Amino acid sequence: MKDLGPLHYFLGVQVTRNSDGLTLSQAKYALEILDRAQMKDCKPMGTPMMPKTKGLTSDVPFPDPAHYRSIVGALQYLSLTRPDLAFSVNFVSQFLHSPSMAHYKMVKRILRYLHGTLDTSLHFSSHSTLKLCAFSDADWAGCPLTRRSTTGYCIFLGSNCISWSAKKQNTVSRSSSEAEYRAMASTTAELTCISFLLRDLGVTLPSAPILFCDNLSALHMTANLVFHARSKHIEIDYHFVPERVALGLLHTRHIPASSQLADIFTKPLGRPALQSLRTKLGLILRLSLRGTIDDNQVFTPTATKPNMETKATQPQSYQDQRQQITPTDTKAIQGNNTQRLQS
Template identity: 50%
Template sequence: MAWFKRLHDFLVSAGFLSSKTDISLFHYSTGTSRVYLLVYVDDIIMIGNDSVLISELLRRLSTTFKIRDLGAPSFFLGIETVKDNTGFLLSQQRYMKDILNRAGMTDCKPLATPAAVTQPVTPSDQPFDNPTQYRRLVGALQYLTITRPDLSFSVNRQCQFMHSPSNEHWGLLKRVLQYIKGTITYGLRLSASALSTIHGFSDSDWAGCPINRKSTSGYAVFLGDNLISWMSRKQRTVAQSLTEAEYKALVDVSAEVTWVFSLLRELGLHTGEPSTLWCDNLGATYLCANLVFHARTKHVEIDFHFVRDKVASGDLVVNFVSTKD
């Protein structure tokens, strides 16, 4: 905290503005030149559209702090940037190899899917004999989801059994690792997009957990053509219908889209157009637009109607998309 305050005070004195939306982000503007600086403890990444201004800001930083300019980012916080003609790929291939090595599965048989969703996880009476290893590997996989949204659901499910993993849970974890073995070249692709609109997709099962009958929500948020945010997690309360479960998933994605909207507006990058949310449940879609308080939602907590207020204010538009699409 003391280090961050020291760095924060210097950057503000140098003309940077501290982001209100993301405390680790600073931005500097002069004329048409823009520079963005992102801090993670003592690792800093700086980008902008004016190389002369970036060099000058780096020089000013070096007068107060010991810094090394490593040039264009190629490896940052364990994430490798692989450039090509259309953009770049954020890859954690080295990290994946390290996880497989720690698990002793470097030469395991690869699989095409990370989980069999048709087989729900149930409590088992046979505890795994090395729970520490299970926790270490699942914890490591959480960091991998930074560039692997396809692992979000499986890793979140594994995290739910950290307190007492069983042999069955260990088998499911090994399946995730086998999937990683077969998709070790996968990463997150980012490229220039002609569009800068925000749109998000949400989905939910209903009472998918056999233990407490809670539903699992998931969403994906796009900025233009690029996937920038995603999540999969169990809902806090039990949903009494599929419509309610889908409605709660919409609330999660609307909160994330609102945060992205605030960040872009703060940086002067938002177009002002309303964001679009896509849901595959007509009941939940109608519920967002209909101001009548349905009898079926009387028990729903007030905070879940946050999405309805956003639709009424014109910030969000909720549309239906077929499940098959």
Template identity: 50%
Template sequence: MITVRCLLAIAAAQNWSLSQLDVNNAFLHGDLHEEIYMSPPPGLRRQGENLVCRLNKSLYGLKQASRQWFAKFTEAVLAAGFIQSKADYSLFTCKKGTSFTALLIYVDDILITGNDQKAISSLKQFLQSRFKIKDLGDLKYFLGIEVSRSKQGICISQRKYTLDILKDSGILGAKPVAFPMEQGTKLSDAGDLLKDPSQFRRLVGRLIYLTITRPDITYAVHVLSRFMHAPRMPHMEAALRILKYLKNAPGQGLLFSAGNNLKLRAYCDSDWAGCPMTRRSTTGYCVFLGNSLISWRTKRQKTVSLSSAEAEYRAMTGACCELTWLRSLLSDLHLPHPEASILHCDNKAALHIAANPVFHDRTRHIEMDCHFIRDKIQDGTVSTKFIPSSHQLADMFTKPLGKDPFLSMLGKLGVLDIHSPT
């Protein structure tokens, strides 16, 4: 989904067209290389016979079906002159002179963009000759994501999906709230166990998919997902509060601005010893392509950090890994970044540890893979920069914020609701 958001941000900035295709019976196109047998379907088996059928082509229900379909599609697209991205194997690009075309596939849904309409039309004709393709026209609805376009850019949201969650949960009549989690909330394994945990698990699972376009609920959903094995009443109450927040603006989503310099920058932060049960810290980062938010993450660190500087240093390393991958992805999209990508951090001690490759007693227990960021700084891939905590955009992904800082952060992240009255 990061690749999808990245491609949409580039298309908005470059004013490229966006087309959507659908492959009919995609898995039936796959070729099988193994010997696979199946029981005859009902109606073909005679009484007393004990026969099986050997499959020559892929069928729905086989564990090999998706792999064989993707191999068949890849072979066809490469034959058309496209190059498969090494950063994301589902992305294919073709550049001939000034003409550029990008193709992104997810199972049987295909997204095509580029600056040459004739090349896009010829690609559609080629795919139609190899597979049975349904042209869905301009991109409007992709993987449950609603896409709207205007002169200001491209906006993505999951309004229908959000309303379905609210309807199934039965709280359409509840009073909405302005932010998803109360400031200072620390959920633990205290409280009465839920009699039916399946309802909580299903709800959190649906909310996880909603974070594709809603970075504002990412931290709250991440905290709830820690208690899937044994959810309790306080956890369910926190989940219902998220639903009340969603009711406040079900059509809220992300804007990919048309005015964009397409330069990578990132913000990273950590909440030291934020987990009350394990005392592990929470890493949070967000990455912008120009002024468009394309990647974000909230994750509990694997080990306990002995200081806030160490927790911040681990967060910097995670953000640096994401920047490295995104630079590779943009290079495949023929948008190289010769200058360093800026990584903003609000901890000076962590910045000094990253910049100074001298051995420190306070860092000798940190795993060697965390020092990956030092190499990236030295080779000019990443450049670190101090930022005051009041301007740290990654705060939203590490801790619950109060109403005023939360609402202030939303605008800076590019979150808006195109369905709200003006």
């Protein structure tokens, strides 16, 4: 073995260290993807997918399926540091076997969103606690083609988002409670694996992990050990989650749907909601000459210098994670930075 010194760049991930912690970025890798797709000069977009995207039934096949698979595969690796791309990339990945022109149009929109957010990076704060918590959500029958639900979750170690997932469920759920409960089971399995990993690394958790869910029926099933007629078909997941709760290895809590951080992994969101959740997940945007993003306008240059990082306050508690950050506040911050640079 050989000591190569502090980590700066590894497998396409650029690592920046400062007094606040670590920042992970894949800007160079993202530029390579845009160059491969011949979209380095494309018009940026504010969201990776249109809200309320319906099923695509285009019969016009894409002429180069290998190119489609190459771009989507590269985007899958890019989501390693970009949780805001998880749902959209998972959606277009479902058509790798037979992509159509409509599917490639969606991929191009993701690339246009990527072009507008090249300076976005994932931040890990060094001033964080070791409390483990997770947010679980499901979009019931969200797929218009198969009517399967989408499971989405994100797991935090203190204020740092360390794991996330957006995945279509294997079977059709007959109720929203069942879909939410299956999402809780998947999240619980990931929490269990992370707990074992931290234990092997010598990290002691101060308390049992907390799982937040916005569905009261699913939460009641984790505490009620009496089977109901409409829940007998999910007995495997039913036994798994209450067992962890009964042993004191997991606590479940209810949160309102408006505070659900995992919502970004289950459905396409509008620009205000996407920006708010993106900030809460620890994604920060460095101000550069690219300017601001607009769905209908091309970037306009600003008077900021490239590679200048904005100070994003990381949440120190679950209440801080659910604070709303409006687009008006973001514009005010950018305006103050511009005035200081001009002075």
